[in-house]
Amino acid sequence: MTGQDMEHAALLAQSVGDYVKHGADLPRVRALAQTHAEFDAAQWRQLAELGWLGVLVPESCGGLGLGLSEAAIVAEGLGRALTPEPYTAVAVLAARALEGAAATSLRDGLLGGIAAGTRVPVVAWQEQPDDFGGRQLATVAVPFEGGFRVSGDKRFVMGAAAADGYVVSALAGGELQLLWIPRDAAGCSTASQPLADGRCYGSVSLSDVVVPREQVLASGKAARDALDRAIDHAAAVGSAELVGIMKRAHEMSLEYMKTRVQFGKPIGSFQALQHRAVDLHIQQELADAVLRETVAELDGGPDTSARARAASRAKSRCAEAALAITRAAIQFHGAIGFTEDCDVGLYAKRAMTVSAWLGNGRAHRARYAALEAGSSGRQA
Amino acid sequence: MSDWNAMSDEDFRREVRTFFENEFPAEYKFLPRRMRWHECRDWYLKLSRKGWIAPNWPREHGGMGLAPTKLLIYYEETERAGVGRMPDQGLTMVGPTLIRFGNDAQRAHFLPKIIAGEAIWCQGYSEPNAGSDLASLRTEAVPDGNDYVINGSKIWTSMAHDATHIYVLARTDKQARKKQEGISFFLVDMKTPGITLRTIRNIAGHEEFCQVFFDNVRTPKENLVGELHKGWTIAKGLLGFERLNIGSPRRPLQAMEKLEMLARARGLMSDPAFVERLTQLQLDLADLGSLYRRFVDKVRRGEALGPDVSMLKVWSMDTYQRLSELLIEAAGEYGAVEGEVAIGNDEIDVLSPFYNSRPGTIYGGSNEIQRNILAKYVLNLPS
Numbered sequence: 075m076t077g078q079d080m081e082h083a084a085l086l087a088q089s090v091g092d093y094v095k096h097g098a099d100l101p102r103v104r105a106l107a108q109t110h111a112e113f114d115a116a117q118w119r120q121l122a123e124l125g126w127l128g129v130l131v132p133e134s135c136g137g138l139g140l141g142l143s144e145a146a147i148v149a150e151g152l153g154r155a156l157t158p159e160p161y162t163a164v165a166v167l168a169a170r171a172l173e174g175a176a177a178t179s180l181r182d183g184l185l186g187g188i189a190a191g192t193r194v195p196v197v198a199w200q201e202q203p204d205d206f207g208g209r210q211l212a213t214v215a216v217p218f219e220g221g222f223r224v225s226g227d228k229r230f231v232m233g234a235a236a237a238d239g240y241v242v243s244a245l246a247g248g249e250l251q252l253l254w255i256p257r258d259a260a261g262c263s264t265a266s267q268p269l270a271d272g273r274c275y276g277s278v279s280l281s282d283v284v285v286p287r288e289q290v291l292a293s294g295k296a297a298r299d300a301l302d303r304a305i306d307h308a309a310a311v312g313s314a315e316l317v318g319i320m321k322r323a324h325e326m327s328l329e330y331m332k333t334r335v336q337f338g339k340p341i342g343s344f345q346a347l348q349h350r351a352v353d354l355h356i357q358q359e360l361a362d363a364v365l366r367e368t369v370a371e372l373d374g375g376p377d378t379s380a381r382a383r384a385a386s387r388a389k390s391r392c393a394e395a396a397l398a399i400t401r402a403a404i405q406f407h408g409a410i411g412f413t414e415d416c417d418v419g420l421y422a423k424r425a426m427t428v429s430a431w432l433g434n435g436r437a438h439r440a441r442y443a444a445l446e447a448g449s450s451g452r453q454a
Numbered sequence: 455m456s457d458w459n460a461m462s463d464e465d466f467r468r469e470v471r472t473f474f475e476n477e478f479p480a481e482y483k484f485l486p487r488r489m490r491w492h493e494c495r496d497w498y499l500k501l502s503r504k505g506w507i508a509p510n511w512p513r514e515h516g517g518m519g520l521a522p523t524k525l526l527i528y529y530e531e532t533e534r535a536g537v538g539r540m541p542d543q544g545l546t547m548v549g550p551t552l553i554r555f556g557n558d559a560q561r562a563h564f565l566p567k568i569i570a571g572e573a574i575w576c577q578g579y580s581e582p583n584a585g586s587d588l589a590s591l592r593t594e595a596v597p598d599g600n601d602y603v604i605n606g607s608k609i610w611t612s613m614a615h616d617a618t619h620i621y622v623l624a625r626t627d628k629q630a631r632k633k634q635e636g637i638s639f640f641l642v643d644m645k646t647p648g649i650t651l652r653t654i655r656n657i658a659g660h661e662e663f664c665q666v667f668f669d670n671v672r673t674p675k676e677n678l679v680g681e682l683h684k685g686w687t688i689a690k691g692l693l694g695f696e697r698l699n700i701g702s703p704r705r706p707l708q709a710m711e712k713l714e715m716l717a718r719a720r721g722l723m724s725d726p727a728f729v730e731r732l733t734q735l736q737l738d739l740a741d742l743g744s745l746y747r748r749f750v751d752k753v754r755r756g757e758a759l760g761p762d763v764s765m766l767k768v769w770s771m772d773t774y775q776r777l778s779e780l781l782i783e784a785a786g787e788y789g790a791v792e793g794e795v796a797i798g799n800d801e802i803d804v805l806s807p808f809y810n811s812r813p814g815t816i817y818g819g820s821n822e823i824q825r826n827i828l829a830k831y832v833l834n835l836p837s
Contacts, residue, residue: 328833328834328835331835332834332835332836339836340836342835342836343835343836343837345826345829348825348826348829348833348835349822349825349829351829351833351835352765352768352825352828352829352832352833353768353825355765355828355832355833356765356768356769356828359745359762359765360741360742360744360745360769363741363744363745363747363748364740364741364744366744366748367744367747387737387740387741390737391737391741439730439733439734439737440730440733442733442736442737443729443730443732443733443736446733446736447723
């Protein structure tokens with residue numbers, strides 16, 4: 075990092091700290107189950123004004139041009155505050171996919187719009203669960219003289235609620251294409267699939283959608299590289315959200331254990347609970363240590379196999395730790411923990427959606443195993 | 455003598471690695487037990503002559519004076535080369551204790567003998583009724599003329615049968631308000647009349663620890679270290695760095711290499727249930743590395759290690775044990791065989807990681823005690 079980068083990072087950490095200090099807007103988060111209003115325009119504008127949406131956007135496009143280490147600081151803060159806006163989906167996954175595309179006015183405009191908060195592109199790449207990089211791709215792009223006609227069904231599109239368009243993956247012959255399809259394009263329809271935490275996946279149906287040539291973002295190897303990198307980077311930043319979620323949830327458990335009295339003593343004085351709390355704290359610290367190493371490693375631009383392995387290591391640990399900690403938080407709180415009124419449930423449900431999206435712990439372990447089997451020798 | 459700390463980490467590592475690889479006797483590499491004095495004496499003296507016997511001591515006392523980063527490299531390379539653990543209590547505990555809490559006369563008398571391999575020390579802490587609750591120890595020392603007279607017994611005293619000296623925590627004030635406040639730290643010559651010992655065979659069949667009995671054992675008053683009744687502070691003063699070293703992923707990594715070798719030889723990599731468990735352990739180990747490096751970075755920045763370093767001991771030993779257990783399971787029927795067995799083209803001692811990893815969750819404060827420490831001092835939970 076240059077001196078200026080470090081200055082940016084320090085300012086960022088400070089502004090995230092201030093944001094977190096105000097705490098989570100839990101009434102709003104609790105109401106999501108009914109409202110599904112996961113995207114608040116004013117809130118999004120604030121994130122843009124703070125500079126957070128442009129952390130990864132190149133400076134030439136109006137962003138800060140920083141790295142995942144900084145994006146992770148932001149995501150951890152948003153995770154801690156249970157902010158439902160699709161930071162990782164837009165400012166990481168879409169920003170990285172677009173960054174890997176050829177510099178056109180469309181691409182630069184979208185990137186600049188992400189940083190400014192005026193455009194909300196998301197990536198519609200996935201069709202099957204556990205499918206890293208979208209290898210099971212059935213969406214087709216049929217060429218015609220003016221571009222492609224695209225048909226297919228995309229699932230698990232986080233952030234679709236407020237998206238103004240999609241970066242869509244499709245096969246033209248054997249060649250992967252990344253295409254820009256505005257939400258309101260003829261033949262494009264978006265349905266919502268409600269999630270445990272009140273947010274939604276988008277299911278995007280494409281039926282003979284006409285994509286003019288100038289909306290082709292990347293083709294072939296460039297498309298493959300941009301998409302794979304974007305997914306690994308988003309998995310890593312999602313891990314940072316999970317670290318924020320687990321830290322706050324565990325704090326709540328510890329606070330409760332210090333104040334809740336049974337048998338004439340605070341329940342936190344009981345060794346059975348203390349040791350559980352310690353073991354979960356160790357999981358939290360492992361997650362935090364792996365996350366910091368991973369984002370630093372990814373910022374160094376490793377080869378694809380090392381990148382995938384690092385991202386999977388982080389997501390696997392952070393997902394499982396977040397689930398264990400938030401579920402234990404329900405148990406530590408007893409019956410009250412199982413009520414809608416108790417905040418720990420909000421953390422448990424957010425942990426579930428962030429864990430599941432872009433590969434859960436099991437899926438990332440399986441990918442890590444496949445990568446290990448494919449590499450010769452291990453690192454000392 | 456070179457200024458080791460002025461060398462780059464890479465150069466220093468290379469030099470240490472080359473020396474250990476070439477000079478440590480091959481027949482003792484990766485010995486599945488601690489080395490006895492007659493086995494390691496030549497190696498100890500070779501290190502001593504080279505000036506490398508006390509990497510953690512300041513140079514003025516005959517040590518290498520290594521900065522923390524270099525010291526970690528030294529220890530990592532020791533483990534990497536399979537250098538066995540010697541009776542090292544004089545080097546790891548007595549030396550640093552005397553340097554920090556002793557007086558000039560004690561330092562002048564005892565330190566050179568440790569460097570020269572003339573004094574081999576053992577640790578008299580645990581007692582039959584004072585294990586995890588060490589502060590409840592009952593071995594007592596009573597002043598009498600120019601001496602203290604010690605009565606009681608110490609147990610789990612590793613390598614006492616090779617030791618010429620023992621350092622002892624003994625109760626000197628039974629009326630103290632808190633049990634920690636009436637304990638003192640003494641140095642005792644093992645040849646003193648009244649000391650007897652019996653060896654205790656461990657679960658692996660090795661005689662590594664002993665029980666030491668004190669029957670009116672006299673030690674001169676100048677062998678009291680630090681202030682009277684302040685021995686507990688001394689005993690606690692050296693633990694942080696030790697826990698960092700225990701938390702190094704190096705030893706479990708060696709067990710992992712064995713496990714991967716065995717799994718390949720037995721064709722287990724095509725068993726998805728096995729691969730899932732192996733991968734979990736690979737990740738547990740890789741993530742231990744991340745946690746370890748975080749504490750190492752702290753040491754490198756010159757920060758003191760707090761009680762949170764206990765989590766490293768809990769996780770590393772827990773991971774090491776689970777690894778050793780999967781190794782046995784992966785070996786099938788061979789998992790019951792003592793010593794090396796030929797599996798495929800490899801010779802693997804399936805049981806040694808199991809035995810080596812077992813005491814790690816017990817000694818130096820059991821994992822349960824570490825969890826108590828973390829609950830109290832890191833999570834600030836009430837007692």
